[in-house]
Amino acid sequence: MNIAAVARAAGVGTGTVSRVLNESPSVRPATRARVLDVIEQLGYRPSRLATALSKGTPRTVAIVVPYMTRPSVVERLAGVISVLDREGYDAVVLNVETVAQRDRHLESLTERHRADGVVVVSLPVPQRQLSSFRQSGIPLVLVDAEAPGIPRTVADDVEGGRLATAHLVGLGHRRIGFVGDLGFEGIGNASTRQRFLGYRHALSAVGAEVDESLVRQGEHGAHTASLLAEEMLRARRPPTAIFAISDTQAIGVLGAADRLGIAVPDELAVVGYDDIESAAFLGLTTVRQQLARSGELGAARLCALLRGEEVRPRRQQLPLEVVARSSSARRRSLDGPRTSPSGEPHARAAKARVEVDGWVPPPASGTDAAAGGIAGALLRA
Amino acid sequence: MNIAAVARAAGVGTGTVSRVLNESPSVRPATRARVLDVIEQLGYRPSRLATALSKGTPRTVAIVVPYMTRPSVVERLAGVISVLDREGYDAVVLNVETVAQRDRHLESLTERHRADGVVVVSLPVPQRQLSSFRQSGIPLVLVDAEAPGIPRTVADDVEGGRLATAHLVGLGHRRIGFVGDLGFEGIGNASTRQRFLGYRHALSAVGAEVDESLVRQGEHGAHTASLLAEEMLRARRPPTAIFAISDTQAIGVLGAADRLGIAVPDELAVVGYDDIESAAFLGLTTVRQQLARSGELGAARLCALLRGEEVRPRRQQLPLEVVARSSSARRRSLDGPRTSPSGEPHARAAKARVEVDGWVPPPASGTDAAAGGIAGALLRA
DNA sequence: TTCCGCCATGGAACCGCTTCCACGTGATGT
DNA sequence: ACATCACGTGGAAGCGGTTCCATGGCGGAA
Numbered sequence: 001m002n003i004a005a006v007a008r009a010a011g012v013g014t015g016t017v018s019r020v021l022n023e024s025p026s027v028r029p030a031t032r033a034r035v036l037d038v039i040e041q042l043g044y045r046p047s048r049l050a051t052a053l054s055k056g057t058p059r060t061v062a063i064v065v066p067y068m069t070r071p072s073v074v075e076r077l078a079g080v081i082s083v084l085d086r087e088g089y090d091a092v093v094l095n096v097e098t099v100a101q102r103d104r105h106l107e108s109l110t111e112r113h114r115a116d117g118v119v120v121v122s123l124p125v126p127q128r129q130l131s132s133f134r135q136s137g138i139p140l141v142l143v144d145a146e147a148p149g150i151p152r153t154v155a156d157d158v159e160g161g162r163l164a165t166a167h168l169v170g171l172g173h174r175r176i177g178f179v180g181d182l183g184f185e186g187i188g189n190a191s192t193r194q195r196f197l198g199y200r201h202a203l204s205a206v207g208a209e210v211d212e213s214l215v216r217q218g219e220h221g222a223h224t225a226s227l228l229a230e231e232m233l234r235a236r237r238p239p240t241a242i243f244a245i246s247d248t249q250a251i252g253v254l255g256a257a258d259r260l261g262i263a264v265p266d267e268l269a270v271v272g273y274d275d276i277e278s279a280a281f282l283g284l285t286t287v288r289q290q291l292a293r294s295g296e297l298g299a300a301r302l303c304a305l306l307r308g309e310e311v312r313p314r315r316q317q318l319p320l321e322v323v324a325r326s327s328s329a330r331r332r333s334l335d336g337p338r339t340s341p342s343g344e345p346h347a348r349a350a351k352a353r354v355e356v357d358g359w360v361p362p363p364a365s366g367t368d369a370a371a372g373g374i375a376g377a378l379l380r381a
Numbered sequence: 382m383n384i385a386a387v388a389r390a391a392g393v394g395t396g397t398v399s400r401v402l403n404e405s406p407s408v409r410p411a412t413r414a415r416v417l418d419v420i421e422q423l424g425y426r427p428s429r430l431a432t433a434l435s436k437g438t439p440r441t442v443a444i445v446v447p448y449m450t451r452p453s454v455v456e457r458l459a460g461v462i463s464v465l466d467r468e469g470y471d472a473v474v475l476n477v478e479t480v481a482q483r484d485r486h487l488e489s490l491t492e493r494h495r496a497d498g499v500v501v502v503s504l505p506v507p508q509r510q511l512s513s514f515r516q517s518g519i520p521l522v523l524v525d526a527e528a529p530g531i532p533r534t535v536a537d538d539v540e541g542g543r544l545a546t547a548h549l550v551g552l553g554h555r556r557i558g559f560v561g562d563l564g565f566e567g568i569g570n571a572s573t574r575q576r577f578l579g580y581r582h583a584l585s586a587v588g589a590e591v592d593e594s595l596v597r598q599g600e601h602g603a604h605t606a607s608l609l610a611e612e613m614l615r616a617r618r619p620p621t622a623i624f625a626i627s628d629t630q631a632i633g634v635l636g637a638a639d640r641l642g643i644a645v646p647d648e649l650a651v652v653g654y655d656d657i658e659s660a661a662f663l664g665l666t667t668v669r670q671q672l673a674r675s676g677e678l679g680a681a682r683l684c685a686l687l688r689g690e691e692v693r694p695r696r697q698q699l700p701l702e703v704v705a706r707s708s709s710a711r712r713r714s715l716d717g718p719r720t721s722p723s724g725e726p727h728a729r730a731a732k733a734r735v736e737v738d739g740w741v742p743p744p745a746s747g748t749d750a751a752a753g754g755i756a757g758a759l760l761r762a
Numbered sequence: 763t764t765c766c767g768c769c770a771t772g773g774a775a776c777c778g779c780t781t782c783c784a785c786g787t788g789a790t791g792t
Numbered sequence: 793a794c795a796t797c798a799c800g801t802g803g804a805a806g807c808g809g810t811t812c813c814a815t816g817g818c819g820g821a822a
Contacts, residue, residue, distance in 0.1 A: 001493075002808050013772035018810055028770060043516070049434040049494040050808030053777055058430055060473075068462075069658075074455045081449075081476050090473045092441075095462050112382075113430040113778090135424070222662040248659075255662060277450075278629075278659075281603040281636060383778050394802035399780055409800065431778035434807050494808090 001044055010038040021046055053113070060090040061302060062115040064105055066123050068095045070220070071276040072246065072291055076121050076143055079295025087303045089116065096123065103129070110136040117302045120145060121295070124190070139305040143298035144191075146315075151305065153298040153316045155289045157191045160320045161198025161243070164271045164287050166205070167322045168241040171330060173269060174208045177232045177239035179249050181220040192217065195245045195273065214239050225252030226259070233260055233268070240268065241328070247272035247279045247286055254282065254327065269328040283326035290318050382425055391419040402427055434494070441471040442683060443496040445486055447504050449476045451601070452657040453627065453672055457502050457524055460676025468684045470497065477504065484510070491517040498683045501526060502676070505571070520686040524679035525572075527696075532686065534679040534697045536670045538572045541701045542579025542624070545652045545668050547586070548703045549622040552711060554650060555589045558613045558620035560630050562601040573598065576626045576654065595620050606633030607640070614641055614649070621649065622709070628653035628660045628667055635663065635708065650709040664707035671699050 003021075007014045012035060019027045020035040027035075038044075052058045061084050065077050077093070084091045092115060094105040106129040109118050117139040124145055125133075133140045142152035168176050178199050180192035200210050213235060216228040225244060232239055233256060244250035250272025254264060262268050272279060275288035297318070301311045384402075388395045393416060400408045401416040408416075419425075433439045442465050446458050458474070465472045473496060475486040487510040490499050498520040505526055506514075514521045523533035549557050559580050561573035581591050594616060597609040606625060613620055614637060625631035631653025635645060643649050653660060656669035678699070682692045 003810095004808080007772090014809080015773070015811075016771060019771090022810080026770065031770080045491065045493045045517070047434070047494040047808050048492050049430060049439055050777095051810080053428070053430040053434050053779090053807090054809045054811085056777070069452075069455050069459050071450075071452070074450050078450050078476060081474060085476070091475075092471045093462060093474045094472075095459060095466070110426065111429050112426045113428040136426070222659060226662070251659065252662065278603060278632065281607070281633065384780095385778080388802090395779080396781075396803070397801060400801090403780080407800065412800080428778050431807090432780080434777090434809090435779040435781085437780095437807070 001042060003044075003046070006035070006038055006042060006044050009042060010035045056113075057116050058090075058113055059088065060092055060115045061117050061119060061299075062092045062094060062109050063119045063121065064094045064096060064102070064109075064123060065121045066096045066102075067220075068093070071248065071278075072274045073122060075276070075291035076295040079292035079297075080119050080121065080143065080299040081295075082292075083296045083299035083303065087299075089303070107132075109133075110138060112136075117141070117306050119143060119295075119298055119302055121298075122191075125150075139302060141298050141302040141305065143294050149314065151301050151311045151314050151316070153294050153301065153318065155294070155318045155320050157194030158198040158201070160273060160287045160289065161195030161245075162202045163198070163320055163322050164195070164243045164273065165199045165202035167285070167324065167328065168243065168269055168271060169202055169206055169208075171241070171269060171328060173239075173241040174203075174206070175211065175214065175237065175239045175241070176203065177214040177229070177242035178210075178216070179225050179228050179242060179244040179253060180215075180217040181245060181249065182217060192245050195243075199243060213237075220246065220248065222248055222252035222255065225249035226256040227252075229253040229256035230260065233257065233262060238268075241270070242268065243271045243273075245273050247274045247276045247284060250284055250286065250327075251278070251282065254284070264327050265329045271322075271328055275323055279323075280325070285325045285328035286323050288321045288323050294318055382423060384425075384427065387416070387419055387423060387425050390423060391416045437494075438497050439471075439494055440469060441473055441496045442498050442500060442680075443473045443475060443486075443490050444500045444502065445475045445477060445483070445490075445504060446502045447477045447483075448601075449474070452629065452659075453655045454503060456657070456672035457676040460673035461500050461502065461524065461680040462676075463673075464677045464680035464684065468680075470684070488513075490514075491519060493517075498522070498687050500524060500676075500679055500683055502679075503572075506531075520683060522679050522683040522686065524675050530695065532682050532692045532695050532697070534675050534682065534699065536675070536699045536701050538575030539579040539582070541654060541668045541670065542576030542626070543583045544579070544701055544703050545576070545624045545654065546580045546583035548666070548705070548709065549624065549650055549652060550583055550587050550589075552622070552650060552709060554620075554622040555584075555587070556592065556595065556618065556620045556622070557584065558595040558610070558623035559591075559597065560606050560609050560623060560625040560634060561596075561598040562626060562630065563598060573626050576624075580624060594618075601627065601629065603629050603633035603636065606630035607637040608633075610634040610637035611641065614638065614643060619649075622651070623649065624652045624654075626654050628655045628657045628665060631665055631667065631708075632659070632663065635665070645708050646710045652703075652709055656704055660704075661706070666706045666709035667704050669702045669704050675699055 003014050003017050007017045010017065012031060016027060016031060017035055020032050063077060063080050065073055068074055068077060081091045096102045096105060102123065106125065109115055110132045115138065118133070120140065120142050122144040125142070125147055130147060130150065140150055142150055144154055146152060146154060165176060178196060180196060183190055183192050203210055214232060216232065218224040218228050229242060229252060232242070242253050244253050250270055253270050257264050257268050264270055270284065272284050272286040274291065275286045279286045297316060301316070304311050384395050384398050388398045391398065393412060397408060397412060398416055401413050444458060444461050446454055449455055449458060462472045477483045477486060483504065487506065490496055491513045496519065501521065501523050503525040506523070506528055511528060511531065521531055523531055525535055527533060527535060546557060559577060561577060564571055564573050584591055595613060597613065599605040599609050610623060610633060623634050625634050631651055634651050638645050638649050638651070645651055651665065653665050653667040655672065656667045660667045678697060682697070685692050
């Protein structure tokens, strides 16, 4: 079933059918009606491939992401996809967990007619591949990754590390631990390193020094982070605060503190990074980088490129912001003894978040099944 | 730059170039070498669209998911994508947050040459669309959704609800709260309803009745769940245990307990659902449904269909399993007074998880940056 | 009435690859 | 020596659209 069959059945030429499909104004209403009728009758659906080949564009954008299940990554990814959807592009997702996979995928994306454009998220692109893209003329946009000359939407990780640490310094902390990850095990970006630099800046700004025993790196994930934190906290001279380079790892730190009976924030302040959904709920102080928005903006810029527009400036930087919550509320005293073994766990103070954060619970949605209601629907059925 | 240009430059016919590209054995080695050489020289990349149109298959599979940022959903999605990648299919992801969006996307997928096949995750497919797929002949596979006659990979949600509740009943609980969501606000599947039925079965099996005041539904998300739990726990006759239909919501329940100074598990047992990554870390008892695996299996079955194989049985059911962790450890007494306002928070017992769960920390990865080590790389640089 | 021009339309050429068919060549069988 | 055959190859047809160009009919202007 192709356009010729429709043309034959409607007693018109293929050109006319095509014009009807593309809503060309130069088709007489009567003809249009007849063609649409036949299309309906036959249940004809145009071939997307043929259209794409003929028009010379697959209307597809490829997105390359590492470890897509991580909360911070999937939020960016969802942002990218939402804009592409709105703009009528199909989003092909390429998940990357090894260097070989990254290279294979990037390689394949310069194939002709594979994708109109490419968004790479949180992944450095090797020089080789960059020139490959430049040569093939396929528009490339980065989100949360740097590469000179390539349009990119980023945040300043050094500044983020500095902000987080300065926040703790401002609360009087000087012994501040650092928990980092391994940068996607070699394939990912250098955000841990960058944030560490910011951490170091903030400390030296007040004349403090980095204590090597307070700097740890391990696999991404709450569990590993909690082990790292536990080691630090069990040492002779434990930190009074810990900065973790992701909320996931910060949650691990909170767990370690809880396990050891260390009160947060009174005995240990904790700051994370990303502001994922559960951070708000857990009362975790964090550095907000607008994850979904970074994806949306990156995608929007790619779409602009695809329309033939310029994107300026090449490097688009999103603001960072410390969101102060209960895990770093002001301490009573800095050097006093740990008062109670587990007195007043920080989550007890979570209510304070509502004020600190300016967050307001969503209004009841008007049905009896809304938050706060007894589940009428379930019980009635 | 097309295959004809290559043919010309190599002094051969287009057919021969095509044969070289497709590794046909019937090309003389010398000819092959010459053609490959020219391809290299010219930097020729074949057009994916032309190949696809000519072969009659786009080598693409579409995946429709609701609310892709939710942990349970993204794990399934990643499972689907990993198998498709291995099998050489491009994965187009369609995220759905409204009914209109769902219908628009499903509609578009029956277009000719849009996708070789479709995987729908955690989303019921309306009858209309089902017949549309049947008619178009595009293979469809469901993951975590039911539809008679369609190949699907599912778990038994009723049984899951029953298992969770029976676990609590087995610990002596009779006043068991239920926290559900709104089923993706109308677009999603009916898992809350199913699990509620299981919950009810388990209660009636021991002669207990559902207490309406202990059944609540609200938006998915930890925050809402914590509000719902708080209401229940503040009531005159609070529950001694709560079953939440997702780990995300269970985390909200844990938060509410913490806020109110209610000890888990001694004063309140909590069971979630899904076994997302953070559940293990938080010591949350949960019903494990193999999320990633469900996606992998669904995708594998779609690939089988695309190879023209039969998939039997149509309905593939994955086992469920209660993973007992510290949030539902055995209580000291069931009806005694609450002993300490916040004595021994459950997370203190999280270490027990390692034994309960059979989980063993991953081995150090051999670098000095592995978990447990001081961050050598950062400090050296 | 005649000429011009516009509008709606049919159909060929084209997008770039695969595949089938036909053909020439050299090896084999008798 | 001649028919046969297999093999390597060139090139046309086809996949299913879009788009351009030529054409015929019609209305308006002279």
